[in-house]
Amino acid sequence: MKQHNEYQSYLGIPPLAGLCSMARAVDGTWSLDESLGRLKRLHYVLKRLHEMLTERITAEPIYELKTAFSYHAYLCAEQVTLLRRRVGEMREPPLGLESVPDPALARLMDEVECSPTTPAFLAGVYTVVVPAVLQACDRIRSDAHPLADAPTVRVARLIHFEIGELVDFGSAALKQMDDESLIAERQPWIDYLRTCIDAAGEIDGVQATGEDPPPPWHSVTPYRYDNEPRRDERFQDPYNAGVNPEAFLYDQDFSAQDKTLMMYYKRIRELDVPEMMASILVELRQEEPWEFHLEMSRQLWDEARHAMMGEVGFVALGIDWRQIPINFTWSRNLNLQLNARERHGVLFFIEQNLMPRTGKRYEWEVANESGDPLSAVFQDFDWADEVLHAQIGRRWYVPRYESLKDALSYGDACWSKVLSHWKSYRDQGLTQHRNWWPEIYSQACIGWDKDPDPRALVFCETYEDKRADLEKIR
Ligand SMILES: [Fe+2]
């Protein structure tokens, strides 16, 4: 019997801080190089996942997928950050985190990025790549020295914990969207992705064969980001800018309860922010450091959450939000008319203006006064999120300018030069700018069991000549 099997800890309390048994700890088959190699490969794959999920946000029409991609891109960004930090702890600047660790992994990720259809993309991400990432994390947990390389083991466990839920979401979504013929049609390509993983010797390279990856399939033509926002068929009349919710919200004449309805609309309409922010992340991919992408991805995800809070608000009020035109011309106009730096300027300018008394605090006060506890919860956290976003802007946008004042006026000027196309969208027959408010407000009043306020019922301010900050359009 070997010495270590007789080893006794004090009173039999688990030894080694509970990391592992002594029998496991005396096994010396692991190295820093092995650990680094696996971490870098995982880093590459998760970073590519972050990029390709972000790229799809703008033009993916289906709301549930658009918001899920926002979430999953953010989760991937957090894992990338964990991995970068751990690699940075392993005595090796330069870290080499920007280089491609294996051409077969590059082929795999290029192919998934170039998926020809949404179900193919879901299948590639959620049934092929993410499960392979989870397996690689499992192998780190069993192979890495639990004591010497405990920080890496922790990282692998955290990634597994956070990324695991992506598989559940993706499989459930795919089940609803797929049919036998779609599955059969893409099977050869799924097998092809498997061949790429085999050529890589799995995500972590543990079974490396030195084989070349197969030639590109869909990735023969490189992926092109589509910056034009799209919505599914539930979003009818998305060019409609016939109701100016800010004008209602800041009017002293209207009640707090009535304003909560308009705030739910403002929240769900925030779906345009992820659509716009994704374009900034894609276009500044090479120009900004990783920390920029991490923080902006968090902000993007928050904005998707804000939209979903609006959705929940309408469900709570028993109102079918599909009757409401949820406008997308803000993201559309910004994406099609400005460059990434200009869009960032507009974003910062708007968010900075949300901070003074008339902004997010005001919305929270209105929600509290309204007697709608759900609105109060949502505005409370919405306010907190927006404070964070203003800080992110101060870290990543303002330092490019001489002063805060310059940074703000640049954003204001960029916003002013965006053509709202209010009249031309109407003249082209894309919308009538129908005033949907009286109808939805009347429905809410039935739910609230009250008579509509006659003044609120005739509210009819539009965006024709005013921006969302109530500045006149020049
Ligand atoms: Fe927001």
Ligand SMILES: [Fe+2]
């Ligand atoms: Fe925000």
